[in-house]
């Protein structure tokens with residue numbers, strides 16, 4: 331999933347959202363609009379800037395609005411515990427969501443569900459007095475999709491694995507000397523996480539500079555990294 335970043339200028343500071351229980355779905359109620367327009371509308375409301383965490387255009391381009399850690403401004407009463415996703419379009423008047431946009435919403439939902447497995451998804455109208463995200467928005471399809479997202483084997487992390495990992499990390503921490511290179515043969519998908527852990531000193535090698543990581547451990551580190559625990 332590619333998220334297009336925008337260097338937003340916030341009018342005032344953003345606050346950290348302490349909990350995440352819901353994902354709230356919205357439409358912009360405008361048939362064509364850019365994330366910049368949404369930002370200017372929200373600033374005109376007196377808000378810090380775009381209130382959603384994600385804004386998805388009809389062509390499927392996914393834009394980052396507020397950083398995901400920040401409290402949004404999209405669902406009164408639920409902002410302190412939810413992530414907001416808005417789509418371009420007016421789904422009170424447009425009958426069909428383009429496939430590219432629909433797939434992009436699902437990609438964002440999947441990404442969020444893997445990081446916040448205990449969340450549920452709701453339409454804005456389920457938590458506030460509004461018709462948003464519009465009567466033709468594929469809301470029940472999205473809710474069913476979200477409920478049925480099952481992490482792939484490689485994305486699963488159960489508590490046993492977590493406890494084992496913690497033990498492994500403690501063992502690794504006691505090893506002497508920093509590991510300062512990444513094995514050329516290491517699976518590409520593990521490299522960014524392993525390099526990061528080396529950089530921040532969580533992983534150290536033995537005196538030969540060997541990390542002694544099993545594939546399982548690299549996999550678990552990578553999954554953990556996605557949850558943000560190493561940030």
Ligand SMILES: [Zn+2]
Nearest residue numbers: 356357454462
């Ligand atoms: Zn809404």
